[in-house]
Amino acid sequence: MWNGDALDLDAYLAHLGYEGDRSPTLETLRELHRAHVLSLRWENLDAVLRGDVPLDLATLQGKMIGNARGGYCFEHVSLYAAALERLGFTFFAVLGRIRMGSPKLLPTTHAMLIVDIDGRRWLSDTGFGASPLEPIEMKADGTGTATTDGVWAYRLRRGEVTPGADGWTLYQPAREGESDDTGDGWMARHTFTLDPQYPVDFRMANHFIATSSHSPFSYRPFIQRVLPDRLHLLDNRTLTTVRPGADGGPEVRELEPEEVPKVLSDVFGIDLTPKDATLLLTKLV
Template sequence: MDEGSATHMNLAYDWSGDLLDLDAYLERIGYHGERAPTLDALRGLQRAHVTSIPFENLDPVLGVPVLLDLASVQGKLVRGGRGGYCFEHVTLFAAALERLGFRFTAMSGRVTLGSPKILPATHALLAVTAADDERLWLCDVGFGCGPLEPIELADGTEAEFDGWGFRLERRPGAQGFDDWWLHQRRDNGWLDRHTFTLNPQYPIDYVVGSHYVSTHPRSPFVQRPFVQQFSADRHHRLDATTWTTFRPDGSYTERKIAPDDLGRVLAEDFGITVSAEDLARLRDGLDRT
């Protein structure tokens, strides 16, 4: 293989960690721990990321293209006062892990939430190895409601973080590719959240998946605002005008917001800043739902 071909092949695996403004990212998520590829750092980075950068799909609702080049992602999620959905979160987190020296595999999952149907693989997540620990860890930073920390990627693993419970299960799959299932504990038992395989994905695969969920007319992400903000003690979810707050013990409260309150709720409770023009368009859409 000549030098040009080798360079081209390497770019397919590149998550642009060298282009990340690491100081700005770590300041954005409020992480002040060690900058080394250790398990403690991985735990701290995931907890800081998932509790600082919200989940939101406002650009697809507005018809604005979702770009996954690192400059665009960090311009929006790090500097722009915005959140994003899983492909944006994982692109940013992967760049940080690459920059810090972690080894990882990007993967795609299928969101299930109890559905018997086979849905498209449109969820992004990572399997990560730390330099001081030989185990494989699932880092799911883009779902909008945790986990707060990585979960050991092993059959039967159960993990609890500040009262939020999770369980991993491996099931035999076709052609030797086992299916992994992530379950989340709810007040009435375990709910299967998504399934995935360890088949590696690359940046271009996320571009394809992101294009589908952000543009296809049947994608729920283009139909209404869906926003989440997560912390150790509560999970806020805004689905159109329905605002639900979940607690680790399974309890929850639900309320309706008026379209005129959308800007205040996004800014004060979800940490998202949108322009006056975009806010007006979002409110108009809520009035028609």
């Protein structure tokens, strides 16, 4: 279903620097998840520059393997799903609603995988940008999970996520000025139900994200890079660096338009062609 047989698995794993075991175990999933998040950037430059984000595996491999380019969740998860399928994992895809503390009901535009291993179920969320560095267990009794990936803390709870719909909410600690959705310092990041989704569903949601004027990712450059001890974000011309537990909050700097291509290279490791760099400058506000 996810075209795993067409994936150049050796090239994908080499790009991640993964040399571990290839059997479909929890340890393999953890190591592969972490390597994917740390190796592949989150970016929406194709949507902004071209209004088109293909999800076929050949395009994804050409863009994301062997290059310093990345993609957004539908690209990440389509590539990651092909790898898990090739390695023999049992999983299915879901779509979630981004919250980030907002009370608004937003469409299902975030893709994730749910992986089943030895009777236990894991959320493997590799395409969020500021993604967890490890899968998060979805406890069978629905009591939820409070966990850390060694750097960032998360809470996963089961409950009503939209009127009449049972599902799961992933929370992160709320920083100063952010919404406290639990009353004890946690902000809702996104919600999801367990309705299985398929590549055709990805294509429909991806079309909205890449082309609709109602999608912020269709016109506003947004890039993220996760490192073991910090997160870099570029939102249009605003560069933010977040470190867990850092005193004084995030480091924020407003860039001049001409600085953006260099910051993409120096901070995010994304080297644009001269043509794309020039085109990007016309998109910045």
